[in-house]
Amino acid sequence: IxxxxxxxxxxxxxxxxxxxxxxxxxxxxxxxxxxxxxxxxxxxxxxxxxxxxxxxxxxxxxxxxxxxxxxxxxxxxxxxxxxxxxxxxxxxxxxxxxxxxxxxxxxxxxxxxxxxxxxxxxxxxxGISNPKQQTVSKTTIPAIITPKSSRPRDFQQKWRRLAERFDNTNKTVSIALVGKYTKLEDSYASVIKALQHSALAINRKLAIHYIEGSDLEEEAKVGEPGRYYDAWQSLVRADGILVPGGFGDRGVEGKILAIRYARENRKPFLGVCLGYQCAVLELARNVLGEKGAESQEVNRDTPAPFIVEMPEHHGGDLGGTMRVGRRETRFTAQGGVTWQLYKRADRIYERHRHRYEVNPAMVPRLEAAGLAFVGRDTTGERMEIAELRDHPYFVGVQFHPEYTSRPLKPSPVYHGLLLASAGKLKSYL
CATH class of the missing domain: 3.40.50.300 (P-loop containing nucleotide triphosphate hydrolases)
Structure with missing residues (x-):
């Protein structure tokens, strides 16, 4: 205590x-x-x-x-x-x-x-055994569960190398974080830590450009031209773009504009939760030509609902209506960048926190437009991971991978974003 x-x-x-x-x-x-x-x-x-x-x-x-x-x-x-x-x-x-x-x-x-x-x-x-002094008899414990006496020392060495990398790294990689609460950095504490873990893993210092999504919108160009041009300048200068999770409609149009810029200019992009949903809307509007493509979170009566409320939940009372916790995601396609980043696993487990998701009825059209849904839930109806095949790094995930990122084990998709932003992804894979 x-x-x-x-x-x-x-x-x-x-x-x-x-x-x-x-x-x-x-x-x-x-x-x-x-x-x-x-x-x-x-x-x-x-x-x-x-x-x-x-x-x-x-x-x-x-x-x-x-x-x-x-x-x-x-x-x-x-x-x-x-x-x-x-x-x-x-x-x-x-x-x-x-x-x-x-x-x-x-x-x-x-x-x-x-x-x-x-x-x-x-x-x-x-009154516990000191891991630095512990010795294990391999004749009394099955090999499959035998703890290695060198693990504490190995961990200390890895941690020491991590600290030395932080102190001695000179090169920088920059990420534009397009969000809604960027004036309050603590709002994205887990996201920032995940970016830092990944930056250290590739021997880079991290520079984050905090951008309000609403500052990228056309309304800001008229009302706040200084903020508008500064926001776009920061976005263009960044090595990669991240649109994290969030709620509500404020800044969504700006996020969609940032995602369009990333897609058309082949700039590394990662969308998490709402950011992933914005990527789906951007593709629907600007590739499929569905200008009215919308999320039911913004417009419940939209005629083109590409993002819908989860079928088992109902609107109105927001209490207890979220899909939360650790859930299984199964890879439906092999060979993609996300599958490789997750060490070619058949299935992964990540934490969720959302109440809207991609409309399954729209998936065939989206895949025909080039967005591959490579990860789905156990029912096959929920789209968990999407990526553009012909892009250096364009990945969207419905879950929140930042929750499980650790200094010595960064989140695979955040790691991929930093690798791609530093021009290292191809050699890493």
Whole structure:
């Protein structure tokens, strides 16, 4: 359990009492309290100040919790003298005081914590085997489930290489993120992390051009010409284009214009959820000639519903009407770029969060226009993955692959977007 904050913040927190009771219930061997505290170093004195940490630990103890570890945040490392002082006044061993100074990247933080003995501490605290010292007898465990004693070390080496790549990479790849809430970057936190994971995997720094979909529309050209031209300039300059998920109709027309630009100018493109649906609408309007092609989310009475509400759901009350969670997608065609990015798997599992989908009745016309639906659900009625065969990288997915992206295992379709944007996709495949 992590408790952090400044002096006085702890008072009035009901969960502190819940932690105290929980610790008493499960016992000290099953509970660890990590207290995070700021140790400032004012420029006026040039010395680290431990008083805030001392007072906050005192307040914590007054509420019935004692820290097992004190993680001290500081701009720069502090001396052993400061560590001893915190240890003495907070009644913990010096080994229980961790100095977590600012690092060159967040990827350096686990390495720094491991360097200061956190793995050894937790193994001792909870009475578990230390993975760094663990040896496994292969004669007593079936080979198929035998854990490899080298895995922790291999993981540390991979993570260290990841951190070094972040620090030493000089080349940059740029992605235009065309969305609806681009002024609030936290709205796309998972998307941004997935892009960062993929950029690191190809040894590139990531530059994101945040573009409001509505700024690309013709109305903006009249009302906000400066924003309009800046948005289009950012879109054109980017190496690749991403249209993430979202809800509502604001900015949809701008997203469709961005997708048209990506398709006609052969610029790498990835559409996720709503972005995927916008790609379907763009193709229907500008290739099939269905100028009225629309989504029922925007116009429920549209005469050309290429995107429809899921058949088992009903409009009106939005509560509990979404298709969410981990779902199976089966590849219906082999040889495509998405299939190769997913290591030529027959089926994959990705997380969903949507209530509208591609109209199955329109699929034959869309495929005739060049959009191949290479992944479908288990019924074959839901279109999960689509791609243009004659394009460097033009992929749309109904699910949200950013939810499962990890630093050492980036999402395949995000990885593909970054590879294509950096001109590396063909050699990678």
């Amino acid at each position: 992590e408790l952090g904050g400044t002096i006085g913040d702890i008072e009035g927190m009901p969960f502190v009492e819940a932690f105290r009771q929980f610790a008493r219930t499960v016992g000290a061997d099953n509970f660890c309290c990590v207290h995070v505290s700021l140790v400032p170093k004012p420029k006026a004195t040039g010395e680290h100040k431990t008083k805030p940490t001392q007072v906050s630990v005192k307040e914590l103890r007054a509420l019935g919790l004692s820290p097992d570890l004190i993680v001290c945040r500081s701009e720069v490392p502090f001396s052993d003298e400061v560590r001893e002082k915190i240890s003495n006044y907070c009644h913990v061993n010096p080994s229980q005081v961790i100095c977590l100074s600012d690092q060159s990247s967040i990827y350096r933080v686990p390495l720094e914590l491991e360097k200061q003995g956190l793995v050894d501490f937790f193994c001792t605290k909870f």
